[in-house]
Amino acid sequence: MTLKTSSAISKPYSGPAGGWGSAKSVAAIILRERVPLKGPRLLSTQNRPEGYMCVSCAWAKPSQPHPLEFCENGAKATAWEITSRRADPEFFAGKPLSELELWPDHDLEEQGRLTQPLRWDAASDKYVPVAWSEAFEEIGRELRALDPHQVDLYTSGRASLEASYMYQLFARMYGSNNLPDSSNMCHESSSVALPESIGASVGTAILSDFENTDCIFYIAQNVGTSSPRLLHDLQDAVNRGVKIITFNLLRERGLERFVNPQSPVQMLTGKETQISSEYYQVNNGGDIAALFGVCKALIEADDALKASGNGRVAGEDGKPKDPNNAAMVAFAASMASADKKHVLDHDFIKQHTAGFEEFAQAARDHKWSELERVSGLSRDQMMQAAATYAKSDAVMMVYGMGLTQHLMGVQNVHMVCNLALLRGNIGKPGANICAVRGHSNVQGQRTVGITEKPGLAPLDKLSELHGFEPPRWTGRTTVETCEAIMNGQSRAFIGLGGNFLKAVPDTAAMEEGWRELRLSVQIATKLNRSHVLHGEIAYLLPCLGRIELDQQATGPQAVSIESSIAHFHGSRGKARPASTALLSEPAIIAGIAKATLGETKVPWDAWVGNYAEIRNAIERTYPETFKDFNERMFKPGGFARPLPARERKWVTKSGKANFITPAKLFPEFSTSGRADVLHLATLRSNDQFNTTIYGYSDRFRGVEGTRRIIFMNGEDILRLGFADGEIVDVTTAIDDNVARTVTGLKIVPYNIPKGCCGAYYPETNPLFPLAHHDPKSKTPSYKLLPVRLSRSHLTPVG
Template sequence: MTDHPEREQDPATTYYRHPTGGWGSLKSVFRHLLRDGPSLGALSTLRRQNKPGGHMCTSCAWAKPPNPHLAEFCENGAKATMWDLTPKRCGPDFFAAHSVTRLRDWSDHDLEAQGRLTHPMRYDVETDRYVETTWPEAFARIGARLRDLDAKAVAFYASGRASLETSFLYGLFARLYGHNNLPDSSNMCHETTSVALKKAIVSPVGTCVLEDFGSCDLMLFFGQNTGSNSPRFLHPIQAAVKRGCRIVTFNPVRERGLIEFANPQSPVQMLVGQATEISHPYLQLRPGGDIAAIAGICKHLFQMDGTTPVIDREFIAKHGHGFDAFEQYIHALTWPEIEAACGLSPEELRHIARIYARSKRCIAVYGMGLTQHVHGSDSIGMLVNLLLMRGNLGRLGAGICPVRGHSNVQGQRTVGISEKPELVPLDRLAQLFDFEPPRDKGMNTIEVIEALLNHRLQGFVSLGGNFARAIPDQTRTDPLWKRLRLNVQIATRLNHSHLLVGDGAWLLPCLVRAERDIQEGGAQSVSVGDSLSHIHGSRGRRPPASQSLLSEPAIVARIAQATLPENPAVDWSGWVADYSRIRGLIEAVYPDQFADFNKRLFNAGGFYRGNPVRDRLWLTESGKAEFTAPKGISSLGGQHDLTLITLRSNDQFNTTIYGNRDRLRGLEGNRNIVLISPADIARLKLAEGREVGLESLYQDGFARQLNGLTVVPYDLPSGCIAAYYPEANALISACSHDLDSGTPAYKGVPVRIIAQSL
């Protein structure tokens, strides 16, 4: 059988004409080295990065192999480390020279480019400036204000950067204070995963480990931009392709990382210039079309199974529940509605079904292109259905693999950062720390936004991140932050969240992971969890950017001490003096997952927390894996003429903007752009270079508009347009989110193009 012909890159549009990695990646790293001028210490840190006993990258959460490469860091990991270890400083003199009001007009990049924060600061309303303070004053006044507020009206946000040790203390502090309001960055990206996988297989995380990628013969990718968001993943992908594994990708955008890759550590590929082709085929489906595309593959499998068995009915009989209802759902779908929803033809989907039917071991990989939709949970449920049809869960070389973003975003959820009390062993906390934890559900990210909009939020403590910039509905929320009676930002660099403040705002600078953390008990190490559920130790060796910096565990502990009544069972000072004691507490609360935590801290490749699904143990109510049917054929909340998806650039990680180049898309110099297919440009009577605005089309009574966007022709499906995150977040309604998890629908925004306002 010959392969189905593939759609090729539209040559009339902008795109990157080289492979991912290669000389382009090296040039990008050296460009940032020359621009930012980091010390030789930064280069030494990169040499040890993601290696046993070394420093774990603060960028993505991809796994760290037990036998690392010579350079176990990627282009964006290098940028993150250089960004952390910059010689630039943002201290009291800077704040004395710039009012907060004026700084709000600065770009995200320009704010962070001022360098590392050096001293604790408080916001002075009269002068509209941050002014230097002392740590004792900051802790005393923050603690007093927290005692004065209603605990249920205060939120403790955590970005995905904080270590397991910090995260455990933070979650404990919140519950001792009296709430479960622990929104985190997972609420904005992969909470959909936690909910959907828990419903289908009870495990809230992926089932794969690195070993699986050496045994699979097929990988299906959905909505994951490997080249920019997890480039080290390209090493096992390339190795898999070279031994004959097939890669099939579904994504509205042609991302170079899943098209071809030249390994910068391969002398042959660098000298000869011959890249490895990755995806074959690469299918550009419509935004929100994943449910329909997967349903089409399933429909073909049922049709094929009528003549040649391709469905593992023995596995399904033993391990599946709800299969008959799922089969009826698939049979009831028509090809016209499938094609209309995903934009792929029945022939294209038949081709993929045949590839899948011939495979022996398949891994399904996905990212936020699947999770950030109104019906994102249903998309993940459909992906689980597809794997179950051929027994691709619970065996070597098969499984489901959500690729998480920030370095510890999955890990921190495992030690208590959750607004859902049922996910935390509260009885153990009560016994160990002699208190009664709150049992009511806390606020997630969307509920914090709602509390802010409804004037119910009184206080906000942020453990890293740029919450105000990352959330939807910025036009509505930005003016309301100054109403809070307390706003505490624990940070390493200045960002927009630090500028939307009023009386009671504090800026507390902390160490980065690569810096030495010396406490009373000596030099300390921390730990993080990766996307494949392995725990890794991390040890920083660089001198701190300022002698005034404190570690994140120390800051959390000292705020807690200033806030809470004394409790003989709670030894904040002793825990901060020796982080191994915090790891002992984590082991005591989570003994099944963190046994011998301190002994295994620096295991090569980390240690595995385990997953019963790998042994085909289904802890569902039925005792089997659950087949599920989606609520509709599309992940979107409705069908519209134009659907906006938000993108991150190659010079960006989450809300951190390293520069204005998007090398892997062939774009440079301007983030205020909107990408539109040439066919849609012609249909809408637009022109390349024209300045336009976008208006979102939610039916919630609020107008949302973004102006000053330049039209750029780009290879996208009809009806799909794209703009950068977080700039485009102002167009997104907080009411538009996954119905099951509350994850904002950043990848499915109904919009129309409007003439540029003058």
């Protein structure tokens, strides 16, 4: 079943993002998944007003959709879910789990949709069919026998608002706040930093901001792979003359050039749109230094302009503040406001912010030489970015997990906010912060109560509405759940979607602890590694996918989703279910809840029969956020979640937006400065979404047939004594008395800064220590890890 890949590398790809490469890739997966008629028919309804929301990324559904409102990766996600392949009882009858443990993740999922509820049989080491009623009864019995502190209830990013609300309610009625979720692993740094800076837990941007902006700072997010539909908004902005200033580790094709596959003219002529007007390749972990450099240029230019306006080009002591002060005055004048008196928005800063002076002094104090060394950018580059920023009236800040999955992820996000606040670029048309989320509805599940933090859930309201006393103790994050599994404190794990074992750090230790669980329950559509490794008692419960028709007692049901821009959208499944034995996620949650809790005030059966009743409960729990929920859920373009920061109302302790000064520019490693240490960032290919691997192609980076790759700067390859195409082992360069190595990666020379390297997620997750995370958000630092390379004697496989 594995793919030998020792020589499976192609030439670099010269084409743009989108274009014929995208069209061919979509056609290929539709044929491979054997849905040549059903696939195109369903895709024509994807992200449309009465259609289904994409199960891939969380980008918004516009009020006026394009003729085809899907991208390459969205089409792959749809084909992957509606595949004609089936992982049915006949398949499992011939496959002990000890054999399936050896299969690559791609091959496990490629078996197709699960069709029957399954229970692990210890005697045969196989999954065998079980009745739904029997499954619920035993799961309930096992949960009742455990202390709720010992049970973790995980949520992946694609569960609907309805299912998520039911899941958190069940968890709390059971007595647990252990509600780790995929947000903990991706944008938790945003969820911690944004409230501190601007009093909002999510980004403030909306789609119309892309129509009103005149400059976009695009930071650490690969649009061509992670959210290609956003390219339409970027292309439209560029065509209006908007400048896009990109800061990214790699030169990603989607941030360079784009051909819209929906434009006959562009497809026939090959006419490309240049996306980034300025592209700055930042060292891995150098984002704070780069943004500090831009801020320093703005602040010192403002200082110089104020001094010159007072007839001075020097400091209070009469000495030049900068040997190039006259040049700085000229630079400042070139980008100052019409009155030529300021570069910063002092009225906004005075009225709306706190902490400016401390931050401004820190920016002044940082030496350019240090900012250049850490960021990898020159002073001229940072000043050029500052000049473009200052000449723009409305600037958007768009960023992704390249900032949040860091040891200093929270401080990275603080710096994005600091840059925006300097010129009042929050809370006005065309000027806001856009935190591009990953999985569809990963943001929404937190909105309806999936959180380990009791202070973020309306516990009193839940108690009043549903007649129980919720637990008030702080639950476990994803990292803390991993710790509890490793040390035996967690005895049961229920997964509402996802591939938890593959997504988390410290893979080897996690898999060892996972096998010691008393109970593992997985609600899923397809087989993955988190299912073939299991606890003492293990259930695999297949659910309907979002694309499928969900027929319940009162008729076909719709669900709701929150997008990256904090708008709620309705979604109607259209496809025939993969099996008549499938239950919906709400039905499965209700079945477990009833078997575990017995009689309660919650009308679980009525909710399953009519999802509108769940939405009524959500509205009663969150009346301001979900006012008239059922009436508005299919409003074209969705309806907005209230965010006071959009109106320049700051729900912070200071009552203002806060400049928050990072304590340092770069994290400290014991191996810092070692010539043989490189800083690794994990990457995704255009043939995957999160842990789901659609195939072994990374078209944009010129890699075919393998994912066992390490991308390196050519000078580093020579300096370290390696060669193009050589097979190496990669070892974690953190001394915590645990050896972590990923073997058999092929070196590929690539345009990446010296001292940095890149390799694929999740294949290199075993290198990341669980303790290697942001201390406040506990988000794993998948984008920054010191590693060493050594020669390997292995041949890589896919």
